[in-house]
Amino acid sequence: xxxxxxxxxxxxxxxxxxxxxxxxxxxxxxxxxxxxxxxxxxxxxxxxxxxxxxxxxxxxxxxxxxxxxxxxxxxxxxxxxxxxxxxxxxxxxxxxxxxxxxxxxxxxxxxxxxxxxxxxxxxxxxxxxxxxxxxxxxxxxxxxxxxxxxxxxxxxxxxxxxxxxxxxxxxxxxxxxxxxxxxxxxxxxxxxxxxxxxxxxxxxxxxxxxxxxxxxxxxxxxxxxxxxxxxxxxxxxxxxxxxxxxxxxxxxxxxxxxxxxxxxxxxxxxxxxxxxxxxxxxxxxxxxxxxxxxxxxxxxxxxxxxxxxxxxxxxxxxxxxxxxxxxxxxxxxxxxxxxxxxxxxxxxxxxxxxxxxxxxxxxxxxxxxxxxxxxxxxxxxxxxxxxxxxxxxxxxxxxxxxxxxxxxxxxxxxx
Amino acid sequence: xxxxxxxxxxxxxxxxxxxxxxxxxxxxxxxxxxxxxxxxxxxxxxxxxxxxxxxxxxxxxxxxxxxxxxxxxxxxxxxxxxxxxxxxxxxxxxxxxxxxxxxxxxxxxxxxxxxxxxxxxxxxxxxxxxxxxxxxxxxxxxxxxxxxxxxxxxxxxxxxxxxxxxxxxxxxxxxxxxxxxxxxxxxxxxxxxxxxxxxxxxxxxxxxxxxxxxxxxxxxxxxxxxxxxxxxxxxxxxxxxxxxxxxxxxxxxxxxxxxxxxxxxxxxxxxxxxxxxxxxxxxxxxxxxxxxxxxxxxxxxxxxxxxxxxx
Numbered sequence: 001x002x003x004x005x006x007x008x009x010x011x012x013x014x015x016x017x018x019x020x021x022x023x024x025x026x027x028x029x030x031x032x033x034x035x036x037x038x039x040x041x042x043x044x045x046x047x048x049x050x051x052x053x054x055x056x057x058x059x060x061x062x063x064x065x066x067x068x069x070x071x072x073x074x075x076x077x078x079x080x081x082x083x084x085x086x087x088x089x090x091x092x093x094x095x096x097x098x099x100x101x102x103x104x105x106x107x108x109x110x111x112x113x114x115x116x117x118x119x120x121x122x123x124x125x126x127x128x129x130x131x132x133x134x135x136x137x138x139x140x141x142x143x144x145x146x147x148x149x150x151x152x153x154x155x156x157x158x159x160x161x162x163x164x165x166x167x168x169x170x171x172x173x174x175x176x177x178x179x180x181x182x183x184x185x186x187x188x189x190x191x192x193x194x195x196x197x198x199x200x201x202x203x204x205x206x207x208x209x210x211x212x213x214x215x216x217x218x219x220x221x222x223x224x225x226x227x228x229x230x231x232x233x234x235x236x237x238x239x240x241x242x243x244x245x246x247x248x249x250x251x252x253x254x255x256x257x258x259x260x261x262x263x264x265x266x267x268x269x270x271x272x273x274x275x276x277x278x279x280x281x282x283x284x285x286x287x288x289x290x291x292x293x294x295x296x297x298x299x300x301x302x303x304x305x306x307x308x309x310x311x312x313x314x315x316x317x318x319x320x321x322x323x324x325x326x327x328x329x330x331x332x333x334x335x336x337x338x339x340x341x342x343x344x345x346x347x348x349x350x351x352x353x354x355x356x357x358x359x360x361x362x363x364x365x366x367x368x369x370x371x372x373x374x375x376x377x378x379x380x381x382x383x384x385x386x387x388x389x390x391x392x393x394x395x396x397x398x399x400x401x402x403x404x405x406x407x408x409x410x411x412x413x414x415x
Numbered sequence: 416x417x418x419x420x421x422x423x424x425x426x427x428x429x430x431x432x433x434x435x436x437x438x439x440x441x442x443x444x445x446x447x448x449x450x451x452x453x454x455x456x457x458x459x460x461x462x463x464x465x466x467x468x469x470x471x472x473x474x475x476x477x478x479x480x481x482x483x484x485x486x487x488x489x490x491x492x493x494x495x496x497x498x499x500x501x502x503x504x505x506x507x508x509x510x511x512x513x514x515x516x517x518x519x520x521x522x523x524x525x526x527x528x529x530x531x532x533x534x535x536x537x538x539x540x541x542x543x544x545x546x547x548x549x550x551x552x553x554x555x556x557x558x559x560x561x562x563x564x565x566x567x568x569x570x571x572x573x574x575x576x577x578x579x580x581x582x583x584x585x586x587x588x589x590x591x592x593x594x595x596x597x598x599x600x601x602x603x604x605x606x607x608x609x610x611x612x613x614x615x616x617x618x619x620x621x622x623x624x625x626x627x628x629x630x631x632x633x634x635x636x637x638x639x640x641x642x643x644x645x646x647x648x649x650x651x652x653x654x655x656x657x658x659x660x661x662x663x664x665x666x667x668x669x670x671x672x673x674x675x676x677x678x679x680x681x682x683x684x685x686x687x688x689x690x691x692x693x694x695x696x697x698x699x700x701x702x703x704x705x706x707x708x709x710x711x712x713x714x715x716x717x718x719x720x721x722x723x724x725x726x
Contacts, residue, residue, distance in 0.1 A: 057507055109710060113717050116451060119510070120646045124709040127639050131703040135695050247635070251518070258511060288526065294519035301512045302497070305504040356526050 011180060018172040022165055031164045037276045038171040039232045042178045044256040044268035046225030051254075052262035053186060054218040055198030056111075057119045060126025061226060061253050063106070064099050066245020067129065068227030070139065071098035073146040073240040080152035087156035092174050092231040099227020100220060107219040112212060114201065126250055133242035145241025148234060161235075171232050178225055183265055185221060194218050255293065259300050261307025270308050288353045295345075318406075321413035330398075330405035337394025344387030351380055418549035423668045429557055431664025432564035436619040437637075438644045438656040439571055440612025446588045446651040447605055450506055453513040454493070456638035457520040458613040462486045462620025463629045464528055467535035475538035483618040490613020494606045517634060525631040532630040560622050567615065568657075575653075584608060643705040647712045648719055655721030663705050670701035 018038075022031055043065055050056040072095045079086055110121040133140040140146070151162045159166050185191050193214050196204040201211045234240045243249065252275070260271020275293075282289035304311050318324040347368065354366045355376065366373055373380045441455045465485050469478035493516065501512045536542075537556045544552040575581035587594045587604045595601045627633070644663055648655030674696050712719060 057510065109714055112714070116650065117646070117713060117717055120642055121710060121713050123639060123642060124706045124713070128703055128706040128710065131706070135699055135703075251514075254511075254514075288522070291519065291522040291526065294515055294522055297515040298512060298519060301508055301515060302500055305508050353526055357529070
């Protein structure tokens, strides 16, 4: 099969999935979540143009998302007030232009160097913009932010974009367009030069490219797509506030991209979906969800630096060779101690959280996965610690077996 | 005016020395591993909380000595079981590891001590007026902080420049392979330097906790400023970190004291032309001045004031 056909099939499948998803998950909360996922996919992919493809670690990417969001909020209010006949679906283009403008402005400063210096400038610009947002109140709206209204636009083929489902399709459309464009970007000679600048800047210079210019163009592209994501966020929430351009949002996009996997195009898509899902569902289940996020991030950095996509890609040759099923016994063996370890860790955190945060107001009796437990007694703690220790020891014993099985099967496939 | 200048200078030097206590550790760790430690300000925060907890139980003076040692141990453990593992994945992974660690530490501190500031007070033995100048009093605790910071600085300088230990550390920073060939255990040297750097940050936390506010956001508030110091001074340069610490300390303290806006200087007509920008006072933009400085320095001298390396 030629790559053209492969790409056509992949993007057709993506389109079908995007169209069919709301029919499968019909609840209103699912539509809200999927809208957010769409936005975050664009945002994370735009970040990966920097981190994954050009090797630039930015700590202030939310600046372009947020500034574009604010521009769009003002533009939307202006358009609604002056009754200019621009339908809502074209609004993200304003975000793209805002991203282009700010990306070019700050990119000129920050892309002169790569590496740590780039990271530090991005951090500085991020803090600068985030602090300015609280000072320049007429543009950023202070603590409350800038509210807007997406239903005050002329109907687009009869749609007013009041209900969430219509907004979902708007986001899905832009998500598809942005994914296609960003994928296309990685296939151009420019996209390859980005990789060259990441891997070996010296050689890239010798080939005749200015690494600074390549970094600058990549930076601007990344800001444009972040701007589209920011515009969609403004449309979705009908509000833009200064938190969206702060360090928290910049950290979130880094988390999504890295957990998803920076080495593969699909990584940030996986990351955007997983992290958004966890963010919404975990915050309902446990109050310590931020802690779980941090731990998850550290675990990925320590044990699977390729992220989810990198881990999946490891198995691709085995899948092709038809030997992936031979791994099941080894994985099943490792799964038991892993589950014990996870259960012990979750139990410890939840018990500790109960005792330290909620015990004074709500007492020490709590519900843990359906069981009623008294966190002040010793038994649940013993169980948690026991699970932790047994899980850790078990994993230490089981992991070499997984490695062995993996190496054996890989060798078979290689032959 | 003279009063303002005197006290701002004093406070600025104090703040600068406090910054240097952390920036020195950060710089040493950077020279050693080539990685900026995002969790460094978190060690400062842990120091403040350990100091609070120990001084609540057995008093401030034991806390003053025990808390930094504990923080140093935490730091050494982080290096031994965290960073050393991640090292093989490269610099980005190391940086991200410390980034995630800072996040986790903040969440843990919030869980253990709550989201609100804790009541970490100046000990009674130091709670008196040191001197009175132009009808304004200066607390003795601040003088104590200054003394500790200066003592720290002298101690660090002597250890690094005048002892065999300092010689080995300095050599290990630039030529780890050669030092290992000579029979020194370089990984242990790295772990110790990381631990001592963390302990220094912890000590800064113990003494700064009562004077500033001990709260879970203190690491996130100070961390970026610390990076500004290290980068402006020049990555890997201790002298640069010292100058930049004092510079930023003084700039910030003076900016906070200046209550002028563009409207006051150029008249309301000019100020109105600038909108919000015309109305804000210098004191209000004090928090963003370090970042402006960072961006400017990196544009005009990317190696920082004293630095000679870029990555």
